[in-house]
């Protein structure tokens with residue numbers, strides 16, 4: 516089906532209340548046939564309409580368990596692809612804006628990764644581990660070559676698993692999450708090398724053979740923005756405030772914060788470990804911070820720095836309604852059989868590590 520951009524624009528110009536009402540009507544008429552999944556970085560009006568809200572890991576589990584015929588995924592493309600890999604063949608995954616990709620996932624293309632692998636594998640190949648935030652063919656690459664997938668919630672556990680299989684780990688595509696996890700696992704900073712896909716030899720040819728962890732040079736533009744200076748300002752003007760950041764932030768930021776963890780960790784920390792009157796500065800995507808501030812008005816919850824994920828923001832109420840109005844004909848998220856087979860191997864390995 517071709518997108519009717521005029522119709523989408525028309526819907527996007529309507530009041531939120533009207534859009535929400537129309538979406539609710541379709542949800543009611545579809546009943547269990549329809550399952551809406553929304554990532555925590557989606558705007559509040561969208562998370563309120565979802566059957567499940569979570570981080571990429573939680574949502575991949577929800578997709579695997581969902582019984583709806585139509586799974587509409589309000590998130591970025593790699594998440595919808597993961598749902599398409601995990602769901603049953605009778606289910607169909609729809610992504611309201613197929614153009615909404617994750618810039619970090621797109622920093623590691625299959626051809627670049629294969630080129631790096633040929634260079635790095637040597638006599639003792641490392642275990643390839645990719646972050647959930649990667650394209651389906653990079654997940655498939657890890658499945659095919661004995662590796663797995665991790666999320667920011669289970670990255671440490673995945674390193675433990677990988678180091679039981681080999682003395683070396685090749686981590687994709689987020690350099691920061693990889694370094695933060697390697698250091699937490701106890702790897703010496705000297706034993707970490709970085710592969711830069713823009714350089715023919717990766718940039719550190721002298722280090723790859725001895726490195727315990729080789730990191731892909733990729734980053735999340737949202738989390739890369741946080742700096743140690745942001746934290747110093749909080750310490751100066753709000754003594755006693757708690758600073759929590761996501762592990763996709765640069766290592767020096769993670770080390771300067773009070774707490775570090777996945778989006779799910781951040782949510783749980785605020786709910787269970789903070790109390791009325793606390794001042795909490797959060798270094799992650801702005802929609803999650805704003806949603807938490809609304810949920811806990813008795814504490815001061817605010818951003819460490821304003822940082823919006825533009826591609827997550829491409830999913831609007833208008834686009835969601837357009838998808839639901841066209842459930843029968845809307846473009847399905849398709850993953851080729853080969854990619855699906857190996858990506859599922861890697862995803863199943865990941866799920867078996869945590870279930």
Ligand code: SF4
Nearest residue numbers: 617618619735737824
């Ligand atoms: S927040 Fe970062 S990692 Fe998450 S979808 Fe946006 S760009 Fe990708």
